[in-house]
Amino acid sequence: MAHFTVIGLGRFGIAASLELIYLGHTVTGVDRDPKIVDKYVEELTQAIICDSTDENALRELDLGNSEAVLIAIGEDMQSSLLCTLALKNLGVQEIWVKASSKAHHTIVSKLGVQRIIHPEEEMGVRVAQSLNYPMVNNYLSLGHGLYVVEIHIKASLHDTPIGHILGCAKGRVQTVLIQREQDVLNQIDQDFVLKANDIILLCGTRAELKYLAPRLV
Structure with a gap:
């Protein structure tokens, strides 16, 4: 405190x-x-x-x-x-x-x-990002072109391996952690199977995260 x-x-x-x-x-x-x-x-x-x-x-x-x-x-x-x-x-x-x-x-x-x-400018940017990428619940700029985004997995992606979503961005977009109900998981390989309502944190450049956007709807 x-x-x-x-x-x-x-x-x-x-x-x-x-x-x-x-x-x-x-x-x-x-x-x-x-x-x-x-x-x-x-x-x-x-x-x-x-x-x-x-x-x-x-x-x-x-x-x-x-x-x-x-x-x-x-x-x-x-x-x-x-x-x-x-x-x-x-x-x-x-x-x-x-x-x-x-x-x-x-x-x-x-x-x-x-x-x-x-605050007004920062909130305006956040609103624009949410409108542009409605699957992104929140995001954080780390500087140097890197962002962390919070994504809620929809029912349409239930039982999908995370490697399938990352596609050719594997290695350039990192999975920081996954929250599943009360559990927080940080040892995640490409075969990890996502469930509906999982919350995932991904880290990467704006371009790489934008590439992933169509795979997350």
């Missing part, structure tokens, strides 16, 4: 906070609006009213105990940047920032922040 601080309790910030708590972590939520803080005081580990652009006020939050600080301030780019600069001055090492525009991203990156989030 780790502790996190989330600054800005709009829809994005509170969603991240509640999910972290659901995952077993503790969260300090920070917002300058007393009404918002009061709204979530029972749901968060700690809820604090604070002007996040004020370095002295942030110093009182004891941010050194946080695994990371997420700046989830919405469209107010100036407040987000001032908060980022204040956290940098306070020596906070792990800072994640929600960016609202390319200019915002550029300036934050110049401040030395490595973790910059574009």
